[in-house]
Amino acid sequence: MSRPITTVLIEDHTLFRAGLRELLEEHGIAVVGEAPTVASGVEQVERHAPDVAIVDLSLPDGSGIDAIRRLADDAPATAVLVLTVSEAEEDLTDAVLAGSRGYLLKDASVETIVGGVRAVCAGEAILSPRVAATLLARMRASSRPADAHCDARLSPREREVLRLVADGADNAAIGQRLYISPHTVKNHISSILAKLHVANRIQAAVRAVRDELL
Known part of the structure; x- marks a missing residue:
């Protein structure tokens, strides 16, 4: 037991x-x-x-x-x-x-x-x-072009992945949307977490909203 x-x-x-x-x-x-x-x-x-x-x-x-x-x-x-x-x-x-x-x-x-x-x-x-739902509504309301006012440490692809993470998509769904493998998605997320100095996907989404990274 x-x-x-x-x-x-x-x-x-x-x-x-x-x-x-x-x-x-x-x-x-x-x-x-x-x-x-x-x-x-x-x-x-x-x-x-x-x-x-x-x-x-x-x-x-x-x-x-x-x-x-x-x-x-x-x-x-x-x-x-x-x-x-x-x-x-x-x-x-x-x-x-x-x-x-x-x-x-x-x-x-x-x-x-x-x-x-x-x-x-x-x-x-x-x-x-x-x-x-409130957090995601804020994310969508503050949506802006991918290359505007973003954290320069994140690549354009990483910003695309981060936006989908913030929308609640899992790795498989992100891979389908971006035409990349789930393994590649996992690597991008690991890189995002390291660059943003956060521990998990929720912290990454919150940081993106708070610091207007997207």
């Missing part, structure tokens, strides 16, 4: 935290620590080394963004999943660029939250569909 995923909950609302603990444990996910503040949350993660830290953005002693940055430095093996009420684009971009692998809203379904924990634990990135 495989070991259950372990989590620490960093959330200051006691009733919500208790409900979240019950929800996770009903689905075989162990809650090994709880904390209502940034400071105590970081301490709990350092003590228990969980697979996943679930972090609210509004905490009494600071922003959840502060917690994410500290965890990225002090506990890089723990994946961070933001669970918040905020749909603000600034909060999303700050959280993802600080190191969060996922960003979900508190009104998400049980299946979405549980699936999000499992996804970030497996090294995947996940966004709330509603927040992702």
Whole structure:
């Protein structure tokens, strides 16, 4: 029998935290620590080394963004999943660029939250569909010619790939659109991540929107 995923909950609302603990444990996910503040949350993660830290953005002693940055430095093996009420684009971009692998809203379904924990634990990135739609709308609204105002470090082909990544296309779909193999797409994405100094596709898409690379 495989070991259950372990989590620490960093959330200051006691009733919500208790409900979240019950929800996770009903689905075989162990809650090994709880904390209502940034400071105590970081301490709990350092003590228990969980697979996943679930972090609210509004905490009494600071922003959840502060917690994410500290965890990225002090506990890089723990994946961070933001669970918040905020749909603000600034909060999303700050959280993802600080190191969060996922960003979900508190009104998400049980299946979405549980699936999000499992996804970030497996090294995947996940966004709330509603927040992702806002991000993609911003991307499309700010669309500009491929050679205008772009980061000079990215080649024209890499910018084409990045735009399709931001639209949510997987490697196979990108390959079909650009008439290149999935292996070539993978190489382009690896190059994009390295040049933008980001860890995953979501961070690349967020960076593209924030810095107007496309």
